[in-house]
Amino acid sequence: MGAGITGITTAYELAIDGHRVTVFDRNDMVASEGSFANAGLVSPGCVSPAAAPGLRRWLLRGLFTHESALRWRPNLNRSQWSWLRQWWQACEAPQAADVRAMVELARLSRERLAGITERYRLDYERSDGVLLLLRSGREFAATHRHMTMLTELGVDAQELTPERCREIEPSLREKVRLAGGLLLADDGVGNCRQFAQMLRDIAAEKYGVLFRFGTEVRALDCTQGRPLVHFEQRALRSPGTQERPPELRIEPYDAVVICGGASAKPVLRSAGLDLPILPVYGYSVTLRLRADGHAPRSAIVDARTGIAITRMGDRVRVTGGFEIFQDRQPLQQSGALMPLYKALHRWYPYAADMSQPQIWKGARPMLPHGPPVVGPAPSSGVWLNVGHGAHGWSLACGSARLLADQIAGREPSLNPQPFSVRPWLR
Template identity: 30%
Template sequence: MDVIVIGGGIVGVATAYQLHAAGHRVCVIERHATVAQGATYGHGGAVLPTPLDVWFGPTFMKTARAPRGGIVYKPGFDSATRRFMQRLARLAEHDAFCAQYRRLKPLVDVARETMEAIETRLGLDFEQTSGVLHVVRHARDWEEAQSALDLLREFEVRHHVLSADECGEIEHSVPTDPAFAGGVLFQQERMANCPLFTKLLKQSLEDESGVHFKFGRAVATLRLDNARAAVELAPAEGERSSSRDVDVVSADAIVVAAGAGSLALIERSGLRLPLHPARLFALTAPIAYEERAPHLTVVDTTKRITMTRANQRVRVAGAALVQPERDVAKPPAEPLAKAATAALAQATHDWIPGAARISAAHAWDGIKLLSPDGLPVVGQALHPRLFLNFGHGPAGWGLACGSAKVIADLVSGTAPGVPPDTLAALRADRFVD
């Protein structure tokens, strides 16, 4: 089959890889000049999410008695933004959180297997490092983290629960004064360079026949009928539009994997989903003092802020800004951007003091889609020839490799390697009341 993949981020490139591996011919359409230029570029680096990493649950969405963890929340009078956050807050309850993570876990397993297969076949080096230390400041947050620890034990995920002193012994950059509640060490979980992985995967596809990348073009409209699927491209930069000369690419199927740009595209085809864009921030700062630089990745569990050493730099990522959709589309107001980057800087001061020269940091921000139930949208929608693959959020770019495999199986008419309840929990029609 001929398949169009819309989007050249990690999700789109991973989907193209799996479709090609399944024997399909693929055309990837990306509005930027190359891959990994949007949200993929600023990814924090966590490869696969544990129950402590997902962007839902009791440690992430705080209760009414406590401020929201790592979110700068500015809904204004926008009811849609408030409804989104209220829906996400339902997963703070223990049973709801555990049930939702159990639905996600099979996709995590497929993602891990798929990434191992890619690494074995291609021998890629994308700056992988092992060892992630989650730290929790307050006793009440540690109590709320017990739901995640229960899931770690249930799924026999290798981890070590540590006291504050033990955290300091294992990771010398973490100060034990002032005292904090404790931490969880994952020695086998990895951090890596997501943009580099995406570019290496793209290079491997360019060496194969049957894969074509079309850069610098945005998709304006989807065309779907019984016999064929097609996309209508917006004019290239500098070109005049003409109704008599419309650039159309046809195929047997379309996969929408355009990140935050996916929502407007599928809305024009008649499908509105309650996902919400959020602006994520990152700082990349030079090492200040070598002896204070972390050798493990340190994660502020409650705020979902990740601090990772990358060569002679420290990358700090997180601090989601949630505001009305119309405001997310614009550059953030200076006070809000300062509040978000201040949260990142404060995390380095709290957990790895002296490690990063924040005054010389390079700042980045970009838009990611968050789902009101914490799960991505993966599967068929609206039409037998249309497939969706987006909404993975900030936690674990390796999920893209798992969902790409699911999409390739669905396009090929093969039963995906996840159970039916997980597949149903990922479908777009789960949001239909």
């Protein structure tokens, strides 16, 4: 269930193991929601749980600096307030074990992504290296502590002087204040949607994966031994004819994997699970590069705001946001876009042609703390690959392999225990 990047990679891994796989998605194509225009970071050095020490201060400070990643309203509903409360409490708890688990999963994912790319000679937009930019000595000190942990986990992380940062990214604005940087040389950028489209073709043509688009799973019935999938399929309509109501159908399967994004909660509830997954919205602006070449070579991340500026072929993409309500304003008028434009002007003021921006808003399915859930659900035949938050692209290939190994009964490449659903069961 789900044809975002997590669902596509899971379908592929299960298919190469010999399973007959059907993918359900309510949209008309793959990677239509949270995977459509994300930052593209493939970066073990940047993954972390939603809750981490210092995040409360970082987000709240942004509310008063016009660079805010956080957007919220006091009239949140009960589930949103509950999620915020869990997140708030978890922010000051020790997170080392969770970070370790996520970095290890991201490293596995990066290796698996590289293997798939090489095996099928995939040509999608990608570049090497991620540079974390630090504006102050305080940010540099905090990043030094994080770098020490990353190095212990096998991540190639190098502290840089401002001069060295400008050698790596020579088009950075000269007058902007810069205390230094952290180079993640083995990390990089990849066009998530392009990869998903290519992997869909491989899964369908080489391994017989069936994709059923325009199909929304409504519920699972796990009381009959085998899971029964209740779904609605949009009826095909000929030109000039009236649209018919969706067809309601039920089909049995040996196993069901829930890879849906923020829309998966009703299906999870039907399977007896009430996971606190919240759609946390992010934004991106994608612009054509100007001909004079004042553009990033790969990717930079502003440590103060969390905003990423990434190179996508002949385009530049600016991504950020942590919005925990559904803003009903027209997308072009959203206040969440201003910090993105300000970040681009701060770091690369001459990079982009501003005349035709592609603006995107996507929901990231986020747990209030901890790693994603990858493994069996309590109901027989139901498996989970959910809750990746803003790191779905960095974790997708590794999560898919970890899940496929568990379904096959093989010894996984890494310990599955940190990704168990058990801590969330009540």
